[in-house]
Amino acid sequence: MRPYRIAALVIGLAMAAAVAALVGGVGSAADSQWALLGSQVPGSVDRPVWSIAASPAHPAVLLEATQGRGVLRSVDGGSTWASVITSGDAAWVVRFDPQQAGLAYAGTQTEGLWRSADEGKTWSRVLSAPDPDLRAIDVAPGLVLVGTAHGAFSSTDGGVTWQSLGLQNLDVSAVAIVASGTTNTLFAGADNGTSGGYLLTASGTTGSWAIVHGGFPGDATVAALAAGPAPAGSTGHSIFAGTSQGLYRSDDTGATWSQVAGLPQSDVNLVAVNPASGDQVYAASDGDQGQGGVFRSLDHGATWSPLATAGLPKRPRVTALALQAGSAMQVLAATWNPTSSEVGLYRVADPSAAVAGSPAALPSSTARATSRPTAQPRASSPAERSGSGLELGAAWRNVGIGAVLIALLCAVFVFRRWRMRREDLQTYRR
Template sequence: MKKPTLALACVVAAMVAACGGGSSPSGQAPQFSATLTTSGTASTTGTRWMNVKYGGSGYVPGLVFHPTSPNVLYARTDMGGSYRWDAATSSWIPITDGFGITEEFFNGAESIGLDPNDDKRVYLVTGMYDWAGPNGRLYISTDRGDNWTHVDLPFRVGSNDPGRAIGERLVVDPNQSSVLYYGSRTSGLWKSADYGQTWAQVTSLSTFQYASDQIPALPGRASGGIEGVLFDTPGTGSGSATQTIYTTVAPDYANAAGLAFNLYKSSDGGATWTGIATPVSGYHIPHMVRAKDGLIYMAFTRDMGPGAGGPGRLYKFDGANWTLLKSYDTQQWVNFGLGGLSVSGSGPTTRIALGVTNSWGNWQGQPIVQLSDDAGLTWREISSMTPHTPSEGDFSGWIDDVEIDPNNPERILHVFGGGVWETRNASAASPSWNLAVNGLEETATLALMTPPKGASYTLLRSSGDIGTHVQTELLKKPTRGPLGWFGNGFSADMAWSTPSYIAAIGSPVWNTPNVAGGYSSDSGVTWTAFAANHPDALANQGGESNIAVSKPGYIVWAPANSRPAYTTDNGASWTYTNLPALSAVGINRGYRVVADRKNPNKVYAYNSGGAWWNQWSDTAHFWTSTDGGHTFTESTSFVAAGALVADYGHSSVAVNPNAEGDLWVTDGFSILHSTDSGATWTRIAATAPVWGSNPTWMYPEVYGATSIALGKAPAGATYSSSIYIVGTINGVWGVHRSDDGGVNWRRINDDKHQYAGLGNLAADQSVPGRVFASAAGRGVVFSY
C-alpha cells in the first residue's frame, strides 16, 4: 500500500485478528438445524464475481516482463495478490484470486520469477512478513497463473516488509530452466535445481541465518539480506547451467554474516564466490541489470525503501571498472535516492530508465524518471510535470521499479504508491503518461454500507490509505466523498429515511489534523466537518471504530477502545452514552453500533469481547437503546444463547431493513438471531469452525461465521431479506446465502473466487443476489 506504516497496520490487524475466538458455551442454547445446498458452478445469477472499480491505489513493488515474448508482463503487490497484463483489453487480470482463506498470509508476492525459455511458467515467492508467521511459499504455474501448485520454503519471506521492491530476488537460469536462485532477507542465498521443488542454502557464500527471535529486533523488523542475483550470460537455453553469477548483499546482512563486500561473483556456477569492491559501500543495491553488450548497470542507495532516501548513485560496470553515470547527494532539502532501473539496447545508444525515489511533489525539473539514450552520458526527465488530475493520484515518491518493455523501448512503466504509470512514447519531448491500473484493485477495505432502494448511490466504502468514498457506479472510479479528509476511512452510514444524509469517520491527515468525521446532506457531493469530534476520537484512531445514523443529524459514534457518544445536532456537541468504556486487550476492541431501519429510536450495540484470550475475563455483550442511542439496556439472554468471545474483525451485526427489531449477529463461530430487538436470541446451527490442529480453547484454523449482511430478497422468497454470511458450512468456507431465514444455505462463490479471504459484507437493497464483500487486499468485489 502507499504508506508502509499503514500497509503494515492493515495487514497486521488482519493477522492478529486470527487470534479471535472463545470457549464452548456452558449452557445449552436454543438452536435449529440448517442444511447446505452447494453450487458447483458459478453459472447462476448472484454466483459470479467481479470488482467494484476504484483503480490501483496500492503499492506495486515489482513489474516483470518476459524477456522475449511480447506483452507477457506481471505485477506483484505487497499484500493484494498478483496480476498478469492483458494486452487485448489493456487491463490487468488477477491471477491469485483462487487463494483460499488459509492463504491470506501468502497473498503478497516478494518476488516473481519467469522462465526465459518457457513463457507460460511463472513463479511467485510469497509470505507477508519475515518477522512473523510461517516460512514463505513458492507458488508455481505452468499456464501463466491460471492454476497454481505450491512448495513450502525453508526460509521466511517479507512481501510487505520494508525494502519490498528490492530485487527481483527470484531468478531462473536462462541456460538451464531447472535452476533457480533466491536471495532471502534473513537466511542467505538459496538454490533449487529441480524447478523449485527442493531448496538448499548456498553455503559457499554464507551459512549465516538470523534466528527467528532476532528478526523482530532488526531496524524496521526487516533485513535487506541477499538483494539480487544476476546471470552474466548473453544467451538462453544452452542446457548447461550459467557459470558466471553476481549477487548483491545488503549492508545489515553483510555485517551480521561477516561478509566484507556488498557484491560477490561466482565463475563456477555458485561453487565459490569472490568479493568485488564497489565504489559505494554500505549501501543497498535495489536493482542491477545486464545490457545486451554485457555491461552491468547497478543502482546504489542509502535507504532500503519504499521510496528510499539518498544519497544515490548509478554506476556502469564492465567486470573490472566502474563508471559513475548519475549521482544524487543529500543536501539541505533534497534527499533523493534511487530505486527502479531498466536498460534496453547496447553500446553507446543504450537506453537507461532510472527511477528517482523520495522526490515528492510536482514541479519543473523534479526528478522522477530519468532517461538516457546514450548509455548514461546525458539525461532528461520524462515524467515530471505530466498532466494529471488529483483523482489519478500523485506519480512521484515511490519510484522503486521502472521497466522498459524489452520488445518496445518506447513503452516504459513505473510504479508508485498508487499503482502503475505507463508511457508509450518515451522518446517524445514530453512523453504522455497514463495510469495503467485498469483491473488492478488493491485497497484494504475497513467497512462497507449499502443504502435503501431509491438512493442516488450504491455503496459507501471506507478504506485504508484512501479514506471514504461514495460509489455511484460500480464500474467507474468513485468521485464523491470527504476526499482528502481521511487517511483511513473507518465507517460510514446513512439515514435510512433520508439516504441523502451520510455521515463518515476516519483518521485525520496532515492538512485536516482535527477532522475525524463529518456529514453530507446531498448524497456525498459536498461535506461539512463535524464542529466537534467525539471526545476520544483523536486519541483512538483504530479500524475498530464505527458509527450509526438513526436520522439526519442524529448519530452514535463508537471510536476504538472508547465509550460511544451521540449527537443530535450534526456533531456540534457529543454526549457519552451509558455503555461501558472499552479498553484494548492486547489488540483493539470496539462497539459495533447499528440503527434499526424501521424505528429510528432503536439503536443496537454489540461488543464481541475482544480476543480469544479474553474469554476468561469477559463475555460478548449486546445492548439495545429505545431513545435513539442515548441509553442502552443489555440483553440478558445473548450469552446464554451461545454467543462467544471473538475479536472485532471476526464478528459482525446486521439488521433486517424490512422488519423492526429483526437482528443477526455472527460471533466468529455461529449465527445468532433475534426478532424482538435483542430481548431473546436463537443460535442457528448452520456454521461450524474448522479447528484443524488448533485446540478448541484457542482459535480455529478457519472460523465458522465472521460477517453477515441482509439484502433484497428474490421473488418468491419465504423471508423478507436474503441473508449472506462469510463462513463455513458443512466444512466448506465461502460466501453463503439463505432466502428462507437461515434454514437452507448455498455457497455463492467458487474456488476461483476466494480472494485469500473475505471480510466485510454489505448487501444490495435493490438488486436480488447482489452482495458486496471486502477481499483481502483486493478491493471490493460483488456478486452478479
C-alpha cells in the same frame, strides 16, 4: 413518424448495437480489467509479495518472493501455489536466468542465495553466498550480480564462488547489468546512499565504482533498475531507474540521465522494459507519495497511461511487477495494504505489447522486483475491491449480447405491429 420508418429506425439501432457489442468485446489494455489470481494458501491470509518472476521457457511457471512464506511456485499461471523455499520465511527477490532454461535464483533475508536448476521445483542453498541478507539479483551471460545489505558481489561460475565488488557500507537494493560487447557495465542502487549519491556504476567487475551524475539527482533513493533493448531508431543501451523522486532514463549506458515526464506518481518503486521492444516500458508505485498503480508507455517514456484500473484495490500499493510473455503479453502486479493486511496478485493482458519470438530474445535485465523492503510503508486506508476479478472483455460481451437481443426483440415487435396495421388498412379500403 410513419410505422415503417419506426421499424427501419429500430432495426438500424439493433444493427448498430450488434457492431458495438463486437467492438466492445475486443478492448485495449486501457479498457481491460485486472484479474485476481489464486491465493498463496487457500483459507489463510496472504503475505506481502516483494518479487515475481515468470519462466522465459514456460511462462505459466511463476515464482513469488514473499514476506513470511519464503518462495512460492505456480505451474498454472498463478491459479494455485506451492511452497518451495520455506526456510527463513522471508525472501526478497526471485530471478530466472534468461539465457539458461530452468536456472533460477532466489535471495532471502537471513539465508542468502538459493539456486534451482529445474525452474524452481527444487532448490539448494548456495553456501558460499556472500551475505545472508540478499536483496537484488541480475544475470547476464557468464555473470551473476547481487546486491546485499553489505554491498555488491559477483560470480562468474553460477554462484559457486564470489568476488566482493565493494560498497560494504551500502544497502544495495537494486542492481542491473548492461552487456555491451566484451564489457559489462554494472549499476547498483542503494537505500542509504553515500557522499551524496544513491546510484553507482562500474565498468566490469573491478569494484571501482563511481557515483552517477549527468542529470541524476544525488538525493533520490533508488528502488528499481531495469535495462532493456535499444528503442526504435537507436543503437544505444537504455536503463531506467525508479526512485523516490520519479523515473529516470539514460539512453547512453548511464552517462547522462533525464527525468521521465508524464507519470502521475512522484515516486516509482518498480520498472520493467518489454524484452521484445525497448519502446514499451512499465512503471509502478506503492503510493507513498500518491495513489499508486501501474502505468505503461509505448513510446520509450514520452507519454504514459494507466495500465487498466478496474480490478485493483483503490489506491493500490504495488510491491512487485513482472512481465509474463506468451502468445500475448501479460502483466503481473502484487499489491499490499499494510493497514488491512490485504494482499493480492493480479494479471492483465496487454494486447498492444510486442512479444519476443523466443526465450533467448529476453535481455539480461527486466523488472527489478524490490520495493525498498527495508523501509516501512506508510499506512493507508483499507483497500477496497473495485472489480470482481473477471475480464472486462467478457463483461462487455455479456452486456453487448443482452443489448442486441433486446434491440432485435423490439425491432420484431414494431415490425409486426406495422404489418398488422398495414393489413388492417388494406382490408378497410376493400
